[in-house]
Amino acid sequence: MAKTRVQYLCDECGHTSTKWLGNCPNCGSWHTFKEFKVKRDKSSDDDHKGKVEGLDKSEPPQKLEEIEDRNEIRFTSNIVELDRVLGGGFMPGSFVLIGGEPGVGKSTLTLQIAKSNKDLKILYCAGEESAGQIKQRAERLGVSSDNLYIYTDTIINNVIDEARKLNPDLLIVDSIQTVYRTELSSMAGSIQQVKECAALLQQVAKKQNITTMVIGHVTKEGDIAGPRVLEHMVDTVLQFEGDNNNTYRILRSIKNRFGPAQEVGVFEMVETGLKDVLNPSKLFLSDYNSNVSGNAVVCTIEGSRPLLIEVQALVTNSNYGVPQRTSNGFDQRRLSLLLAVLEKRGGYQFSGQDVYLNVAGGMKLNDTAGDLAVICALVSSLLDKTLPANTVFLGEVGLGAEIRTVNKLRQRLAEVEKLGFKQALVPKSNTLNGKSALNLERVQNVVEAIKIAL
Known part of the structure; x- marks a missing residue:
């Protein structure tokens, strides 16, 4: 039976409460609680929350010395500055989040990966553009690859199903604020949806060994929008810095489990996309x-x-x-x-x-x-x-x-x-x-x- 209840959610960290609070007990922020109504079928929604069929099974506990040592070999994007920031390339099964101001070049950079390394099988899931618009942008950037697949659905379960069927080397989701889960009543981009979709994509990355790259919007303060827990869930957080009055772009690793943090890559925005700056000094x-x-x-x-x-x-x-x-x-x-x-x-x-x-x-x-x-x-x-x-x-x-x-x-x-x-x-x-x-x-x-x- 469908039930409706009121919850209050902190905009900064995603902490939930049954009543409004002036100060968040989790992150200490003031006046950040927003009211939203949860309407769902408890028997179906609660049973499937955070789960996708086939991804809800885990390995039993293992002793450390019994775990098989897999020396994963990184695969490169062939974009020199991006590979530098990642610590030498993408680690298979890693979960990467990239954020930055609107127009700084996040979508351009991710699309150019298909141009630089045509051997990579890439599934590009776009929630902000149509397939025709992406093709026009790809032609402008000179992107042509037989291994680039465009998918424009924003339902997260459909995105995951297509990723499991295609089994790409790299799954790109543009952006995490546009995908949503139908079992939840909140709108796409809400803290509840962002947390849930990120958790499902994390399972895809780790259990299916599909390297996943997610684009995130930023707030007016420059922080990645959504709950702070999003940055804790991913393996790598990349921040794109720059402004429309300057052609230079700085890509900085804020967090990296597989390489050095605070590493930077420098790009120049030209008519054909982002160009590596190998001697920024x-x-x-x-x-x-x-x-x-x-x-x-x-x-x-x-x-x-x-x-x-x-x-x-x-x-x-x-x-x-x-x-x-x-x-x-x-x-x-x-x-x-x-x-x-x-x-x-x-x-x-x-x-x-x-x-x-x-x-x-x-x-x-x-x-x-x-x-x-x-x-x-x-x-x-x-x-x-x-x-x-x-x-x-x-x-x-x-x-x-x-x-x-x-x-x-x-x-x-x-x-x-x-x-x-x-x-x-x-x-x-x-x-x-x-x-x-x-x-x-x-x-x-x-x-x-x-x-x-x-």
Whole structure:
């Protein structure tokens, strides 16, 4: 007999409650509970929730030493930057989630896999486009493969049935917010549907050994939409970063059970799709001008990859009562901290100045080794003096104005030397084994570094 009951669901984490709560006891968020009605046949719905016929059987418990050791061989997409972020390619039976802003290139990247590796059997399940629209996009991208199958049904049971019949190397679901289960009364994209469909796709990946790649929408804050449990269920979470005003795209692994986390891949959006950028340092420095004050270069580490990026500072007299502090690609609170260090320890006055800081190329500088470059760029713009050409600045700045040790210095300097730079300011506390062709200026504090730089 069909029954209707009211439940309250937290938008942030998916926690359910029989009554409305102001504060979620699971994630601590405020005013996130939404009311929804559950109407279903208990005898049929509860018995089949989270299950698909043929996938509800599991192996009995086994001793660790009795488990057969299967050395799974990864298969590649032949997209160099994607394979790098995945840790060398797709692991068979893995469950991958990719998210990003609308229009950043998620669907383009997944469709291009069929272009790069035509030997892969791919089932592309599209819930947001018709088969004709996908064919038009594939022709624009130059995708032609006899092993690419397009399926436009959004009922999750039908998607799973087709995947089990076809047994593809890669199952792509675009997107998890469009598929739904008919046994549930909630709409597609709701937290209940997303959790249920993700759980079923996880079973397909693990029990049928079908590598599954799911595209997820993001919220206005930039987080992947849906319950946080979705990110816990998958093996790999990839985040696509970029904006419509910039042709560069950054693919970052937030979580990876089969490879390094925080690894990055760089792409350029062109007319024919996404193009691998194999030397991003050279690309980000293509417009670097050392004859302008406030420009400095830093070598940051993204995952295991060193990248040279340009930091630009502009300091001008303020026309307002409260001076402006604006940063793009750099944490604004850390900018305030570095300005306080310069005023207190270095004697440079920014109290009546507007300060603007920009990381060129749309990159985000989260590495504390970029502090010294930011400090030197700020003072260079304040005094309107240019920094020396072919020089890279490396060092973390402490509250006592000391230049602190940075990690992977040898790897950073190798990248600096490869791109033709001649000099580097590095922390005095860092130890270096072996010789370097660079002129290394070892600095102990901010005052000493600025004196050498200017």
